[in-house]
Amino acid sequence: MGEFIKVEGAYFSYNNSNKDFDINNVSxxxxxxxxLCIVGANGSGKSTIAKMLNGIIIPSKGSxxxxxxxxxxxxxxxxxxxxxxxxxxNPDNQIVATVVQEDVAFALENLCVPSSEIGSIVNxxxxxxxxxxxxxxxxxxxxxxxxxxxxxxxxxxxxxKCIVLDEATAMLDPKSSYEVLNIVKNLNRKSNTxxxxxxxRMQEVAMADRVIVLNKGVVLAQGSPRDIFLNERVLSEAGLxxxxxxxxxxxxxxxxxxxxxxxxxxxxCVQILANLLEGA
Amino acid sequence: xxxxxxxxxxxxxxxxLHRANPKIKILVTFIYVFVxxxxxxxxxxxxxxxxxxxxYKICKIPLKMAFDNIKSMxxxxxxxGFINLFFGGNGEIIFKLWVFKITKVAVITTVxxxxxxxxxxxxxxxxxxxTLPLDLAxxxxxxxTPLKKFHFxxxxxxxxxxxSIRFIPLLMLETEKIIFAQKSRGVDVSGKSIRKKVKFIxxxxxxxxxxxxxxxxxxxxxxxSRCYRIGFSRTRYIVFxxxxxxxxxxxxxxxxxxSLFVIGAFSWF
Numbered sequence: 001m002g003e004f005i006k007v008e009g010a011y012f013s014y015n016n017s018n019k020d021f022d023i024n025n026v027s028x029x030x031x032x033x034x035x036l037c038i039v040g041a042n043g044s045g046k047s048t049i050a051k052m053l054n055g056i057i058i059p060s061k062g063s064x065x066x067x068x069x070x071x072x073x074x075x076x077x078x079x080x081x082x083x084x085x086x087x088x089x090n091p092d093n094q095i096v097a098t099v100v101q102e103d104v105a106f107a108l109e110n111l112c113v114p115s116s117e118i119g120s121i122v123n124x125x126x127x128x129x130x131x132x133x134x135x136x137x138x139x140x141x142x143x144x145x146x147x148x149x150x151x152x153x154x155x156x157x158x159x160x161k162c163i164v165l166d167e168a169t170a171m172l173d174p175k176s177s178y179e180v181l182n183i184v185k186n187l188n189r190k191s192n193t194x195x196x197x198x199x200x201r202m203q204e205v206a207m208a209d210r211v212i213v214l215n216k217g218v219v220l221a222q223g224s225p226r227d228i229f230l231n232e233r234v235l236s237e238a239g240l241x242x243x244x245x246x247x248x249x250x251x252x253x254x255x256x257x258x259x260x261x262x263x264x265x266x267x268x269c270v271q272i273l274a275n276l277l278e279g280a
Numbered sequence: 281x282x283x284x285x286x287x288x289x290x291x292x293x294x295x296x297l298h299r300a301n302p303k304i305k306i307l308v309t310f311i312y313v314f315v316x317x318x319x320x321x322x323x324x325x326x327x328x329x330x331x332x333x334x335x336y337k338i339c340k341i342p343l344k345m346a347f348d349n350i351k352s353m354x355x356x357x358x359x360x361g362f363i364n365l366f367f368g369g370n371g372e373i374i375f376k377l378w379v380f381k382i383t384k385v386a387v388i389t390t391v392x393x394x395x396x397x398x399x400x401x402x403x404x405x406x407x408x409x410x411t412l413p414l415d416l417a418x419x420x421x422x423x424x425t426p427l428k429k430f431h432f433x434x435x436x437x438x439x440x441x442x443x444s445i446r447f448i449p450l451l452m453l454e455t456e457k458i459i460f461a462q463k464s465r466g467v468d469v470s471g472k473s474i475r476k477k478v479k480f481i482x483x484x485x486x487x488x489x490x491x492x493x494x495x496x497x498x499x500x501x502x503x504x505s506r507c508y509r510i511g512f513s514r515t516r517y518i519v520f521x522x523x524x525x526x527x528x529x530x531x532x533x534x535x536x537x538x539s540l541f542v543i544g545a546f547s548w549f
Contacts, residue, residue, distance in 0.1 A: 054505050086505040093495050094502035098414050098446050105517035110507040118517045
């Protein structure tokens with residue numbers, strides 16, 4: 001299967017420096033329908049990568065190819081943005097209109113979709129994120145989680161092949177965060193939408209097919225969530241911590257209580273404990 | 281303080297004016313402003329106010345809100361009145377003190393200007409109270425559309441106004457947060473001297489400006505990522521179509537304007 005996104009030897013510096021790069025020789029591929037997680041501490045270059053994938057930032061060296069289109073070709077950047085939707089951390093800073101349905105329609109208006117067709121698309125995507133009943137509401141009256149769902153709906157309206165979540169759950173409470181991630185997971189499973197979740201919350205990593213660890217603008221490691229969770233050196237170098245359930249099982253393993261080295265999530269931890277109790 | 285400003289606020293309702301096409305409302309308001317500066321009979325002004333007061337009643341907007349607008353514009357009104365009174369014209373002097381003189385013509389001009397300003401604010405209030413700010417912004421954008429031929433950025437101006445409206449409550453919230461943060465850090469808010477007041481305002485303005493620029497930057501990136509391009513045409517989700525009711529409203533408005541002139545022509549004051 002050919003890759004959907006190919007980042008090859010990408011360099012970028014916000015200061016236009018030729019030596020001090022914020023993104024330093026980054027290379028990775030994203031497969032169609034894949035659920036990828038990019039993790040890293042603050043300042044590791046995660047958001048810069050997100051903007052690169054959307055064609056907003058063009059690498060000073062190297063290339064970003066999205067669905068066969070090179071992001072450096074200014075004329076086609078528009079096409080890349082249509083294919084790769086970007087959801088940001090603070091929904092307040094990405095919602096343009098005052099009314100929910102008008103904000104969802106914003107991208108469609110930009111794509112010159114005929115006025116008569118916009119309504120049905122808006123209804124469809126709002127239904128997908130469970131916000132159809134809020135379509136006439138003012139954005140101001142919504143909770144953080146609801147605003148995030150509206151932001152996702154605004155991106156979904158473009159019918160993108162890939163959605164990049166740039167720490168989209170960082171400002172949300174656990175319940176809203178869970179709901180947003182569930183929507184994204186369903187999109188990936190049901191519509192085969194490629195998802196790139198950029199985060200520093202390690203508990204979100206477990207749901208990914210593959211993980212890329214970034215540190216100071218460099219790719220430190222790539223692999224399955226399990227491989228990354230087991231790589232203590234990489235985690236410590238990147239300034240990341242394992243989720244509490246993973247730490248718990250790791251301690252049990254260290255003391256020789258369980259055989260499993262790590263648990264990715266609560267379900268896996270429960271299973272390990274159940275097996276342990278059964279054995280006892 | 282911010283909550284006391286009523287000018288430019290929308291008053292929720294379902295009257296015929298609330299439902300009318302914003303483009304027609306803007307056009308009627310524009311003609312109204314134009315007409316106001318051509319009528320010069322008190323009788324016409326009184327009739328004009330009577331009609332506007334009836335419209336406020338029909339739209340179920342308390343007339344008090346119109347007067348609140350006058351209060352918030354008091355400084356401009358007093359300043360205009362002062363300039364007109366003391367420098368408003370030559371002729372028979374009725375009062376003189378140093379370089380200041382009040383003439384009979386100036387008094388009459390001041391009275392007329394005061395009436396005009398009063399009717400202007402009260403009438404404009406009717407437009408803003410019955411039209412959602414965003415609809416107003418879109419209608420203004422539509423009004424500028426013919427100027428696109430001359431490379432006038434009509435669409436961009438409409439987007440700009442819409443976004444400004446969207447961010448007003450957010451910036452107000454941000455200001456409140458900054459005030460609380462500065463208070464908790466010991467900034468003196470009760471200082472009565474001008475120096476202390478200026479210091480307090482600066483302590484709010486600087487972080488507010490920084491966060492606003494950051495917000496603007498993030499919004500620009502978000503808009504770009506959602507395929508917004510300056511100078512390119514866009515379609516419109518909500519299109520204001522002219523209906524029969526809008527045409528009736530326009531005709532009624534024209535009758536009102538003509539009657540202002542007719543009343544003026546047949547009255548001696």
